[in-house]
Amino acid sequence: MKALAYEKAHALDAFAIDLVEVAEPRLRDGDLLVEVHAIGINPGEAGIRQTRSAEPGGRVVLGWEFAGVVAAAGPATTGFAAGDRVLGTGDSTRGGCWAERVAVDHRVVAKLPDRLSFTDAASLPIGVLTAWESLFRDQDALPAGVGRVLVIGGAGGVGSMATQLLKAVTPVFVISTASRPESRKWATAMGADLVIDHHGDLAGQLHSAGIGHVDLVFSTAGTSGHLAAIVEVLRPFGHLASIDLTGPVDPGAFTGKSLSLHSEMVFSKITAGGDVASQGRILARAAEDVAAGRLRPIVTTTLEGLTAETMKTAHTLAESGRTTGKTVIQIAG
Numbered sequence: 001m002k003a004l005a006y007e008k009a010h011a012l013d014a015f016a017i018d019l020v021e022v023a024e025p026r027l028r029d030g031d032l033l034v035e036v037h038a039i040g041i042n043p044g045e046a047g048i049r050q051t052r053s054a055e056p057g058g059r060v061v062l063g064w065e066f067a068g069v070v071a072a073a074g075p076a077t078t079g080f081a082a083g084d085r086v087l088g089t090g091d092s093t094r095g096g097c098w099a100e101r102v103a104v105d106h107r108v109v110a111k112l113p114d115r116l117s118f119t120d121a122a123s124l125p126i127g128v129l130t131a132w133e134s135l136f137r138d139q140d141a142l143p144a145g146v147g148r149v150l151v152i153g154g155a156g157g158v159g160s161m162a163t164q165l166l167k168a169v170t171p172v173f174v175i176s177t178a179s180r181p182e183s184r185k186w187a188t189a190m191g192a193d194l195v196i197d198h199h200g201d202l203a204g205q206l207h208s209a210g211i212g213h214v215d216l217v218f219s220t221a222g223t224s225g226h227l228a229a230i231v232e233v234l235r236p237f238g239h240l241a242s243i244d245l246t247g248p249v250d251p252g253a254f255t256g257k258s259l260s261l262h263s264e265m266v267f268s269k270i271t272a273g274g275d276v277a278s279q280g281r282i283l284a285r286a287a288e289d290v291a292a293g294r295l296r297p298i299v300t301t302t303l304e305g306l307t308a309e310t311m312k313t314a315h316t317l318a319e320s321g322r323t324t325g326k327t328v329i330q331i332a333g
Contacts, residue, residue: 003099025103040065300325
């Protein structure tokens with residue numbers, strides 16, 4: 001089959017992903033073989049491209065956000081059959097979906113309602129799962145006492161879904177950050193009650209809006225650089241959920257206020273252990289909510305075709321740091 005692949009880690013200006021012939025995916029007993037119809041693009045994949053090389057003689061095929069049609073099912077799968085329309089993620093330690101077909105654990109896949117397009121569906125999985133698992137950790141509920149949530153990076157894919165989920169299933173007041181007019185407009189469209197600029201004084205902007213503290217911060221980008229400001233705006237015994245916290249972290253910054261820290265990586269349940277099937281259930285619920293109009297897909301840029309040129313365009317957008325919503329690549333067939 002054809003797939004977009006590379007051999008050595010590389011920067012964008014040395015883009016080395018090509019459309020090549022690779023071996024068909026080998027199904028495990030619990031896998032589905034999915035014909036890929038649309039691919040969601042994630043900034044994290046650009047980071048992996050910059051750092052991960054193939055084993056000698058091999059190739060790397062990235063991509064863990066897709067929508068498509070089930071072509072075959074392993075003997076240990078349940079609930080799926082050939083011909084089913086599906087969306088899902090995958091396993092970051094296995095070959096991904098930048099290919100005509102992908103093998104994926106059926107527990108991180110969900111069926112698509114007929115009225116939901118492949119393109120719209122491919123914009124959902126990573127954002128939905130990352131936001132849900134970061135925010136709703138106990139009995140699918142926010143931590144007790146949370147009434148105000150600050151979403152840092154509210155115009156990105158994860159931030160967009162976090163804001164929508166918060167407004168759809170909770171009564172909380174949602175504050176999003178965005179710095180450009182178009183991203184501020186997008187964050188508002190996602191449902192944010194207030195939008196502030198993450199390049200400015202967070203505490204000062206909140207005080208100007210009559211807000212002293214927030215109960216939970218969900219930081220999707222630049223967490224290390226915002227850490228002091230995050231601690232400042234959180235109430236005592238508040239909560240920080242982050243998907244990109246890197247580098248040394250001084251625990252003293254948290255202990256003074258007895259803050260809780262939750263780090264999130266969407267593949268942890270499948271690679272490190274956990275309730276993997278919960279991800280399929282979350283995706284199924286989100287797909288139904290989108291089809292019913294309770295949530296909206298977040299596609300803002302649609303590209304055509306499984307080609308090196310299309311993927312380079314997608315990664316150029318991802319690395320610009322100036323996109324809103326989601327870039328999706330449609331694959332003919």
